[in-house]
Amino acid sequence: MTFEPLASDFYGYADLLTDREKEALASLRDYLETEVKPIVNGHWEAATFPHETVKGLAAQDVYSFAWEETRPFENSAVFRGFVALELARVDASIATLVGVQNGLAMGSISVAGSPEQRREWLPKMAAGDVVGSFGLTEPDSGSDSAQGLRTVATRDGDEWVLNGSKRWIGNATFGDITVIWAKSAEDGQVKGFIVPRATPGFTATKIEGKQSLRIVQNADITLEDVRVPEANRLQNANSFRDTAKVLRLTRAEVAWAAVGNSIGAYEAALRYARERVQFGKPIASHQLVQDHLVTCMGNITASLGMVVRVSQMLDAGTQRDEHSALAKAYTTARMRETVSHAREVLGGNGIVLEYDVARHFADAEALYSYEGTREMNTLIVGRALTGSAAFV
Numbered sequence: 001m002t003f004e005p006l007a008s009d010f011y012g013y014a015d016l017l018t019d020r021e022k023e024a025l026a027s028l029r030d031y032l033e034t035e036v037k038p039i040v041n042g043h044w045e046a047a048t049f050p051h052e053t054v055k056g057l058a059a060q061d062v063y064s065f066a067w068e069e070t071r072p073f074e075n076s077a078v079f080r081g082f083v084a085l086e087l088a089r090v091d092a093s094i095a096t097l098v099g100v101q102n103g104l105a106m107g108s109i110s111v112a113g114s115p116e117q118r119r120e121w122l123p124k125m126a127a128g129d130v131v132g133s134f135g136l137t138e139p140d141s142g143s144d145s146a147q148g149l150r151t152v153a154t155r156d157g158d159e160w161v162l163n164g165s166k167r168w169i170g171n172a173t174f175g176d177i178t179v180i181w182a183k184s185a186e187d188g189q190v191k192g193f194i195v196p197r198a199t200p201g202f203t204a205t206k207i208e209g210k211q212s213l214r215i216v217q218n219a220d221i222t223l224e225d226v227r228v229p230e231a232n233r234l235q236n237a238n239s240f241r242d243t244a245k246v247l248r249l250t251r252a253e254v255a256w257a258a259v260g261n262s263i264g265a266y267e268a269a270l271r272y273a274r275e276r277v278q279f280g281k282p283i284a285s286h287q288l289v290q291d292h293l294v295t296c297m298g299n300i301t302a303s304l305g306m307v308v309r310v311s312q313m314l315d316a317g318t319q320r321d322e323h324s325a326l327a328k329a330y331t332t333a334r335m336r337e338t339v340s341h342a343r344e345v346l347g348g349n350g351i352v353l354e355y356d357v358a359r360h361f362a363d364a365e366a367l368y369s370y371e372g373t374r375e376m377n378t379l380i381v382g383r384a385l386t387g388s389a390a391f392v
Contacts, residue, residue, distance in 0.1 A: 001026040006089075008263045010301045013308050014082065021079040025086060028060045032090040040091040040215065041353045047214040049174065053094060058128030062087070063102045066249075067110050069118055070126035077311035081256040088260030089267070092363035093215030095257045100170040101125065103250035105132025108179040111245045112192050112237035121177075121194070133178040135166040135195075135221060136243065149240075151223060153182035153191055160193060160233060162201075162226040168370070172197070172204040172219035179234070180223065181243055190243055192234035201226040212366035247371065248324055252310050254371040255327040259303045261367060262331075262338040265360035266296040269342035272355060276346075283345075292341040299334040306330060322384035329377035332368040339364045 003022035005014045014022070035056055043050050057063070064070040065080050087095035102125075109121050124130040141148035151164025162182055172178055180193045195202055204219040236242065270293060273284035283289045310327045313319035339361040343350035351358050368374065376391075383389045 001030060006263065008266055008297065008300055009304065010297055011305065013078075013304055016308065017076070017079055017082065020073055021075055021082075024061065024073075024075075025079075025082055028062065028083065029086055031056060031060055032086060032094075036094055037090050040094070041356070041359060044091075044093070044214045044359050045353060047208075047210065049097075049215055049217050051174070053097070054131060055128045057094075057098060058126065061126075062098050063106065063128065064126040066102065067106060067118075067122050067126070069122045077252075077314040078308055081253060081307055081311045084253045084256040085260035085263065088257035088367075089264040091215065091264075092257060092261045092360070092367060093213045095260060096170055096213055096216050096366075099250060099253055099257065100134055101132055103253055104134030104246060105171075105175075105177070105179055107246045107249055108134060108192055108234065108237075108243075109194070111249070112234040112242045114235035117194070117235065130177060131171055131175040133169050133172040133175045133219075134246075135169050135172070135178045135180040137166060137168050139165055139167045139220070149181065149183050149190060151180065151182040152185050153193065153228075154185040156227075158230050160228045160230065162193065162195070162223045162228060164223050166219075166221035166223075168207070169204070169219045169221050170216050172221055173206045173217040178202075178204075178221065180221075180226075180228075181237075189238060190240040192237035192243070193228045194232040194234070195223075195226060195228055199226050199228070212362050212364075214362075216366075244321070248319070248321055249314075251324040251328045251371050251377075252307065252314065252319070254367060255303070255307045255310070255324070255331040258328075258331040258335040258364075258367050259300060259307060261360050261364055262296070262300050262303065262335045265339040265342035265357050265364075266293070266300060268356040268360070269293065269296065269345040272346050272349070272357075289345055292345050296338045296341050299338045303331040303334050320384070322381045325372065325377035325380040328372055329374045329381070332364075333374060335364050336368055 003026040039050055061072050065075050084095055087098055106122055106125050109117055125132055138150055154161045178195050180195045181190055184191050201224040203222045207218045273289050274282055276283045306327050310323050342357050343361045346355055346357055349355050379391050
């Protein structure tokens, strides 16, 4: 299958990819265009999840690329970023499914699990046989998770007893396991636990009424005397620093997804501008419409340059928290601008799902907020610049 560079990759960053990486991207793009894109508007409107995509995406290896136990070929962080971009270019909810499964849930097990836990869980999750969630955020603890975590884990012989609650947990209504982060009653340190959904005392309730990422099945989770064996405690999760290692990896991929969501909106607006005729000619030939489109392209190109470099730094082992934080803060802010310009190109049709821009426009709000708000990521970068923490 031949790889065609996206016209929105204006400076040709895909040239950095190997032939094998381009081949994998071409296959993924074909699957997304033929199997996913035709169904997402219906599922978005109904706030339902297309469960068939879990296995379909697994067949494209999207859960497999990052991990030693599962990767089908050696690949770069830049390539994995382009995977996130291609997913979000079609639908940000599908990109979020993969981000939760591959980045957060599998990432937790890869970063903080023992070799035995990695061997047990990662292949099953890569194949789509086990769907995972990431249980960190709580009803009263979001940005202050490092200090404000209220879920408690109490040791009882060879088991741990979990009590508390979680909020906004993607995939949790139908997933098989959730990685629950809780403070140990013994030492006050944050630890991670693999909790099957069928465990007594574990309840996941779908959050209704969302106006963004409506396909994603976010849940409120309650944990009432949930008993987890010591074997399900992530053996290398000893403090919030280990949780932060997972977030460092996934924050950059959210930045890539923001670029993809921007591209999806831009491409839909460009297509519409070429087809929509007003005053006897396509609106693409109107000066003010071209201004909107060029602004979109500038935002996309600047953001793409930033995420490519951050991923190169990840491969080189030089990426720090402030690098991924700046990328997430910047690209999601530019995404917000881009989807607004794209919506404006469509006029009244910009609020109708049929033309795709409305979905990208709405979904941008969730990408802008999750995996660290702009304010929190700004403070992470500000601390690095000044040497002074200004979080409180």
